[in-house]
Amino acid sequence: MSSEKIPYKIYLTEEEMPKNWYNVRADMKVKPAPLVNPGTLQPMTAADLAPVFCDELIAQELDNDTRLVPIPDEILGFYKMYRPSPLVRAYCLEEKLGTPAHIYYKFEGNNTSGSHKLNSAIAQAYYAKKQGLKGVTTETGAGQWGTALSMACAYLGLDCKVYMVKVSYEQKPFRREVMRTYGASVTPSPSMETSVGRKILAEHPGTTGSLGCAISEAVEVATSNPGYRYVLGSVLNQVLLHQSVIGLETKIALDKYGIVPDIIIGCAGGGSNLGGLISPFMGEKLRGERDYRIIAVEPASCPSFTRGKFAYDFCDTGMICPLAKMYTLGAGFIPSPNHAGGLRFHGMSPVLSQLYHDGYMEAVSVEQTAVFEAAEFFARTEGILPAPESSHAIKVAIDEAKKCAETGEAKNIVFGLTGTGYFDLVAYEQYNNGTMTDHIPTDEELAVGLAGLPKQPEL
Amino acid sequence: MSSEKIPYKIYLTEEEMPKNWYNVRADMKVKPAPLVNPGTLQPMTAADLAPVFCDELIAQELDNDTRLVPIPDEILGFYKMYRPSPLVRAYCLEEKLGTPAHIYYKFEGNNTSGSHKLNSAIAQAYYAKKQGLKGVTTETGAGQWGTALSMACAYLGLDCKVYMVKVSYEQKPFRREVMRTYGASVTPSPSMETSVGRKILAEHPGTTGSLGCAISEAVEVATSNPGYRYVLGSVLNQVLLHQSVIGLETKIALDKYGIVPDIIIGCAGGGSNLGGLISPFMGEKLRGERDYRIIAVEPASCPSFTRGKFAYDFCDTGMICPLAKMYTLGAGFIPSPNHAGGLRFHGMSPVLSQLYHDGYMEAVSVEQTAVFEAAEFFARTEGILPAPESSHAIKVAIDEAKKCAETGEAKNIVFGLTGTGYFDLVAYEQYNNGTMTDHIPTDEELAVGLAGLPKQPEL
Numbered sequence: 001m002s003s004e005k006i007p008y009k010i011y012l013t014e015e016e017m018p019k020n021w022y023n024v025r026a027d028m029k030v031k032p033a034p035l036v037n038p039g040t041l042q043p044m045t046a047a048d049l050a051p052v053f054c055d056e057l058i059a060q061e062l063d064n065d066t067r068l069v070p071i072p073d074e075i076l077g078f079y080k081m082y083r084p085s086p087l088v089r090a091y092c093l094e095e096k097l098g099t100p101a102h103i104y105y106k107f108e109g110n111n112t113s114g115s116h117k118l119n120s121a122i123a124q125a126y127y128a129k130k131q132g133l134k135g136v137t138t139e140t141g142a143g144q145w146g147t148a149l150s151m152a153c154a155y156l157g158l159d160c161k162v163y164m165v166k167v168s169y170e171q172k173p174f175r176r177e178v179m180r181t182y183g184a185s186v187t188p189s190p191s192m193e194t195s196v197g198r199k200i201l202a203e204h205p206g207t208t209g210s211l212g213c214a215i216s217e218a219v220e221v222a223t224s225n226p227g228y229r230y231v232l233g234s235v236l237n238q239v240l241l242h243q244s245v246i247g248l249e250t251k252i253a254l255d256k257y258g259i260v261p262d263i264i265i266g267c268a269g270g271g272s273n274l275g276g277l278i279s280p281f282m283g284e285k286l287r288g289e290r291d292y293r294i295i296a297v298e299p300a301s302c303p304s305f306t307r308g309k310f311a312y313d314f315c316d317t318g319m320i321c322p323l324a325k326m327y328t329l330g331a332g333f334i335p336s337p338n339h340a341g342g343l344r345f346h347g348m349s350p351v352l353s354q355l356y357h358d359g360y361m362e363a364v365s366v367e368q369t370a371v372f373e374a375a376e377f378f379a380r381t382e383g384i385l386p387a388p389e390s391s392h393a394i395k396v397a398i399d400e401a402k403k404c405a406e407t408g409e410a411k412n413i414v415f416g417l418t419g420t421g422y423f424d425l426v427a428y429e430q431y432n433n434g435t436m437t438d439h440i441p442t443d444e445e446l447a448v449g450l451a452g453l454p455k456q457p458e459l
Numbered sequence: 460m461s462s463e464k465i466p467y468k469i470y471l472t473e474e475e476m477p478k479n480w481y482n483v484r485a486d487m488k489v490k491p492a493p494l495v496n497p498g499t500l501q502p503m504t505a506a507d508l509a510p511v512f513c514d515e516l517i518a519q520e521l522d523n524d525t526r527l528v529p530i531p532d533e534i535l536g537f538y539k540m541y542r543p544s545p546l547v548r549a550y551c552l553e554e555k556l557g558t559p560a561h562i563y564y565k566f567e568g569n570n571t572s573g574s575h576k577l578n579s580a581i582a583q584a585y586y587a588k589k590q591g592l593k594g595v596t597t598e599t600g601a602g603q604w605g606t607a608l609s610m611a612c613a614y615l616g617l618d619c620k621v622y623m624v625k626v627s628y629e630q631k632p633f634r635r636e637v638m639r640t641y642g643a644s645v646t647p648s649p650s651m652e653t654s655v656g657r658k659i660l661a662e663h664p665g666t667t668g669s670l671g672c673a674i675s676e677a678v679e680v681a682t683s684n685p686g687y688r689y690v691l692g693s694v695l696n697q698v699l700l701h702q703s704v705i706g707l708e709t710k711i712a713l714d715k716y717g718i719v720p721d722i723i724i725g726c727a728g729g730g731s732n733l734g735g736l737i738s739p740f741m742g743e744k745l746r747g748e749r750d751y752r753i754i755a756v757e758p759a760s761c762p763s764f765t766r767g768k769f770a771y772d773f774c775d776t777g778m779i780c781p782l783a784k785m786y787t788l789g790a791g792f793i794p795s796p797n798h799a800g801g802l803r804f805h806g807m808s809p810v811l812s813q814l815y816h817d818g819y820m821e822a823v824s825v826e827q828t829a830v831f832e833a834a835e836f837f838a839r840t841e842g843i844l845p846a847p848e849s850s851h852a853i854k855v856a857i858d859e860a861k862k863c864a865e866t867g868e869a870k871n872i873v874f875g876l877t878g879t880g881y882f883d884l885v886a887y888e889q890y891n892n893g894t895m896t897d898h899i900p901t902d903e904e905l906a907v908g909l910a911g912l913p914k915q916p917e918l
Contacts, residue, residue: 007473008539014466080467081551081842092540092614110569112844112879154839155551174633174884178844180891181835376640380613383540385571385637420571422881425633432639 009086010253017084018248019071021241024279025351026067027286030358032237032350033325033459035061036312041457044322052219054229056127060238069241078122078155079245082111087253088382088417094401096381101404103397104259105417106250106277107384112178115387115419116273117148117233120242124231125152125160134227135159139189139214141168141344143175144387144419145233150184160184161228163191163217166209175423189214196220211345212331215316234270235315235324235349243276250414251280261292263400265415267392268296268305268363271349277416278361285360294361296352297392299371300440302335304328304348305356305363307446312456313347323454326353330449336439343389346449364396367438371395372431375421387419388427468545469712476543477707478530480700483738484810485526486745489817491696491809492784492918494520495771500916503781511678513688515586519697528700530582537581537614538704541570546712547841547876553860555840560863562856563718564876565709565736566843571637574846574878575732576607576692579701583690584611584619593686594618598648598673600627600803602634603846603878604692609643619643620687622650622676625668634882648673655679670804671790674775693729694774694783694808702735709873710739720751722859724874726851727755727764727822730808736875737820744819753820755811756851758830759899761794763787763807764815764822766905771915772806782913785812789908795898802848805908823855826897830854831890834880846878847886 025031034043049058060069071079090103108116128136135158140146146162153160162184169176169188179186189209190197194217200207207213222230233239254261264281266274274296284290298305304327312323314331328347329335335344348356355361368388375391377398378384386394397415404411421428430436484490493502508517519528530538549562567575587595594617599605605621612619621643628635628647638645648668649656653676659666666672681689692698713720723740725733733755743749757764763786771782773790787806788794794803807815814820827847834850836857837843845853856874863870880887889895 011470077550078842091536112838112842112881114881151839151842155842173888174881177884177888177891178881181838181844181887183839379571379640380610380642383537383571383610383614385640422571422573422633422637425636428640429632429636432636 006089006257008091009088010256011086012084012249012252014080016252017079018245018252019076020068021071022244022248022279022283023063023067023069023241024244024282025064025237027283028354029286030354031064032354035322035324036457038314038323038454041455043459051223052230054124054127054131054133056130057124057238060241061236072126075122075126082118083245084249085110087250090382092381093378097398097401097405099401099405100408100410101401102410102412103401104412104414106246106414107417108246109384109387109417109420113144113148113151114422115144115148116243116246116276117145118151119245119276120233120239120272121145121148121152122155123242125149125156125158128229128231129156129158133158133229135161136229136231137161137163137218137222138231138233139163139211139218141165141211143168143172143423146184146186147175147178148233149231150179150182153184154182161218161221162186163189163214165189165211165214171426172423189217191217193217194220212316216320219320234272234345235347237351239272240275240279240349240351243272244279246273246276246416247279247281250277259412261414262411263293263295263413265295265297265393265397265400265413267343267389267416267418268298268348268352269343269389270345270347271352273416273418275349275352282355282360295396296356296361296363297396298363298365299343299392300365300367300438302329302344302346303365304346306365309450309453310353310357311453313453315347323457324350326350327356328453329446330452332452333446333449336441343392366392366395367440369431369436369438372428372436374398376431384417385421386417387421388424390416390418393417465548465716467550468547469715470545471543471708471711473539475711476538477704477711478535479527480530481703481707481738481742482522482526482528482700483703483741484523484696486742487813488745489813490523491813494781494783495916497773497778497782497913500914502918510682511689513583513586513590513592515589516583516697519700520695531585534581534585541577542704543708544569546709549841552837552840556857556860556864558860558864559867559869560860561869561871562860563871563873565705565873566876567705568843568846568876568879572603572607572610573881574603574607575702575705575735576604577610578704578735579692579698579731580604580607580611581614582701584608584615584617587688587690588615588617592617592688594620595688595690596620596622596677596681597690597692598622598624598670598677600624600670602627602631602882605643605645606634606637607692608690609638609641612643613641620677620680621645622648622673624648624670624673630885631882648676650676652676653679671775675779678779693731693804694806696810698731699734699738699808699810702731703738705732705735705875706738706740709736713873718871720873721870722752722754722872724754724756724852724856724859724872726802726848726875726877727757727807727811728802728848729804729806730811732875732877734808734811741814741819754855755815755820755822756855757822757824758802758851759824759826759897761788761803761805762824763805765824768909768912769812769816770912772912774806782916783809785809786815787912788905789911791911792905792908795900802851825851825854826899828890828895828897831887831895833857835890843876844880845876846880847883849875849877852876
C-alpha cells in the first residue's frame, strides 16, 4: 500500500487486538538461563518461588515452551480501557529531519500511569486476585511501576503496598499522590515497618534509601503477611510475556498497511518495554522467517549491555532475590544520578541478555544531554513530551533517520515511545537551564561493581 | 445498532474528521450581544480590535452568520497529530454504578497540553503566522492554555510570550517547564517588563499577581511590540468556533452507532469546552430538529450562571478589555482559592450566556469536595486521573446516572472530559489528606462584585 494512505495514527479495532500474549522463549534455541537459588546454586523450582510470587505467574515465569498464552477476558476488558495504543507515523518529524525514512512509534503513554507498565501490572494483579490473595507489595523508584500497579489494584479491589525509595518519595510528591488517589499505601523506604528497614535505619539513620532496600522491604512484607505476594515490573520472563502485547499490536498495525520494519529500536533498563516491543519480530528472526535490525538503547551512565558482563548476579542490591543470568554491572554498581530513573538498573532481562549474547540484537549507549536534546526536538515536532527513558530510543531513531537522509534510503524505522515525561520536569528544568551534565563511568568504577559478582553456579 | 457492538472507544478515521468548524451563532435567533468599547459604549469594530487581535480572528469573532468555516489544511494536519480524540463508552463506570444509563465521554486530555485548549491554540497561532506576525502574547493561570499555545507556536516557529500569574508560576514550576521546553518565554506577572507591571509592583510590592494583571501585561506587550498580537483561550466567540471540533467529532462518533444523547454535560469556566462540545447539538435544538437536555456545571465557589447577572462587564479584572454581555459575578469578584483554576473566571462566554438566558440550557453548581470524590471514583474505575475542571462534569454525569438507576431509564449521557489532572496533584493531595474545604460565597460577598458592574451601554 502506498505511503500516502498511511494515517498519522494507526489504531486497531477491538476485534483486531491480540487475544494471546506471545512467549518468545518458545522460539529461542538457547533458552534463557534459569533463576538460581543463591544458597544452593540450584535452579529455583515453583515451590521455591511460591512464598514470594503468585502461583500462575510462577508458572509463566518457568514456562519456556508455550508459545501463545491466552489473555484472560478480564485483562482484555481492562486493556480495552486504554488500549490499543496508537502506532504513530511521525510525518512531522520526518519532514523536520528532511529524511526519506519512514518513522513509526508505538506510543504507550496515553494512560494515567504514563507508560507501558500498566500492561503487566493488570496481569499480575489479576492473577493475585484469582489466587484469592488480599494484596500485593512492590517497590518503586521513578514511580511509573508503582502508579501502574496501584491503578490495576484499584480496579480489581486489591490492596496495594508500595515501598518508594525515600529520595523519590520526597522529590516526587506528585507520583506519590497519584498512587494514593488510587488507594495504594505508599511508604518511604527504608521504613520502620519492616525488620530490614529498621536495621538499615539503625545503621544509617540519614539514608535516603535505594531500590535494593525497597525491594527487600516489599519482599519481607509479602512473605510475612498471609494473603500477600510480591510483584515486579521488569526483568522477569513473565513481564516480557505480558508486554508482548506492545509488539503484537505494532506488528498487526504494520501488517495492515504492508509495512515491514528495517530497524526496531527500544530503550532498555530492565528490558520490559524493549522485550515486549520486539517479541513478535524477534520470533520471526529466531524462526528464520525474516530479518530485522534490532537496537537496544541504554544510558551511557548505566551501560549493562555495552560494558557489562554476562553472568549470574542478584537482581536486587539487597541481594536477597534469586540469581539471574544476565548482562550486569554488578548488583553493587551505583549509577550516577541520571534522570532516566527507569534505566538505572544494573542488570537486564535474562531473555534479552541471552538474545544479545547470541547475536540477535545490537546495543548502543547514549549520553543524557544528547537524549534531552532529542526529547526537546521531538516534543516540539510531534507534540508529545516524552519520558526521559523513551527519549533514549528517540535519540537513536533520529540518528538512524539522519543516516537515511545522507544515503537516500527510505528505511522503515520503528521505535517504542514508552511514556510521557509529565513527572520528569525537574530533569527538563535542568536541561532548559543548561545545568544538566553527563557521566560515563570509568573502567575503574565499573570494575568495582563487577568485582562483587557472586559465585557462579555450575549448571 | 445494539449496544453490544459499541466499542470501549470510538475513534473516527482521518477521513471522518470534521473539515469545517461550526459557528453556532449562525443558528441563534437572538445573536450574542456585541463587544463594546468601554469608553464610547459603542460596539467594537474590526478596526478597534486590530491593534490587539489578529485580523482573521477578528473576522471570526464578529461573524455571526457564516455557519461552516473551513479548517485550513495546516490546522487539519496538526489536528491529526493528536486528534481525533476518543469518545469513550464508560462501561466500567456504568457497571460500578449499577446504572442502566449508557455513559459516554469525549476525552480531550490525550495530548501534552493535557486539555482541549490545543484546539484553539493551533488555530490562533496559525492565523498569527499567516498574518506574518513574529509572535503572540497571552496570560495563563492554571497553565493549560499557556502550555497549549506554546506547543502550537513551537510547531509553527512563532515566538510565544506567556505572562503567568506569579503565584501559579511559583506553585506550578512543572507547568512552567513544559512551556519552556516548547520554547516559550514565561514571565511571572506582575513583572518589571511592562509599565502596568511596574506600576502594580510599586503600589503592591508583595503581590502574587492576578489573571487580570497578567492579561494587562500581555495586552501591553502585544500592542507595544510591532509584529505581536494578543490571544485568549476562552470566552471569545472565535474560541467557541475552534472548539466546535470537539462536538462535531462527538456527534459523528455517536451517529456512526445510531446513538442519540439524552443529556449532554460539560464544565463551564469561560465556556470554551462546553461551547465546543454542545455546539452541533445546540444547532439542532436551535433549528428545532431535535431536543437535548444540556447542562453546564460550574463550581459553587464561582457561580456565574447560577448566581450571576446577565449584564455587560469587563472580561478582565484589570478592566482594560472591551465589555462583553454575559453572566458575570463582576470583574472585581475574587473567588476563594479553588483548585479548578480553569473555572475561576468571573464571567462566561457571551454565546453561552445568551443561550442560557434564552432557556436553551441548564446550569448547576457543585462543591469542590464532592467533585474530588467523583474524580477519585472515576480515576479508580475508568483509569484516567481527571482534571479538577473536568471532574465537575463527571460529578453531574454520575448523579444523572444514579437517577437512572433509580428510575430504570437507560438514558444516553454524554459528558466532556476536558483534560487530565497530572499537574493538579497539590489539590488531590489536599483531598487525600482530608484537608480540602468548600467555600460558597455569601449573598453579601457576591453583592460586592456585582456592585462594580460598569455603566451599561444602550444599544
